Amino acid sequence: MELAQPVYSTQHADIIRVQVKTISPSGSVRFTGGTRGGVDREYKSGVKSYTQNTKTSDVVVGVRSTRSNGDKEINFYFVPTLYIEQIKQKSISIRKIPGAKNNWELLEKCRDKDFVSQVFASDYF
Numbered sequence: 001m002e003l004a005q006p007v008y009s010t011q012h013a014d015i016i017r018v019q020v021k022t023i024s025p026s027g028s029v030r031f032t033g034g035t036r037g038g039v040d041r042e043y044k045s046g047v048k049s050y051t052q053n054t055k056t057s058d059v060v061v062g063v064r065s066t067r068s069n070g071d072k073e074i075n076f077y078f079v080p081t082l083y084i085e086q087i088k089q090k091s092i093s094i095r096k097i098p099g100a101k102n103n104w105e106l107l108e109k110c111r112d113k114d115f116v117s118q119v120f121a122s123d124y125f
Contacts, residue, residue: 022062078100080106099119
């Protein structure tokens with residue numbers, strides 16, 4: 001399957017392509033796209049699922065909120081697609097990526113291979 005080309009030029013280093021995902025109740029963030037879910041979903045034969053990569057986005061942001069009569073706490077897990085391509089998985093438990101939790105510097109440097117490798121040093125490459 002060939003993915004659509006980015007709409008913007010890669011010359012714009014200040015633009016960060018972000019895919020936002022809700023973290024599952026079991027504590028995993030999924031890296032897949034191209035599918036729809038829910039009661040009103042419509043199945044189309046041409047729609048294909050894919051795993052996020054450096055061609056589709058720069059970082060996946062997993063969002064987890066705890067509720068107690070409204071949002072009590074919101075945490076963000078920044079997972080660069082550089083890392084996703086290395087682990088070759090469709091999802092990951094947030095317990096395995098503690099360095100990604102609320103690491104805003106990781107969002108800013110999500111395309112910096114050296115920085116990403118330091119954050120995920122235990123299992124990168």
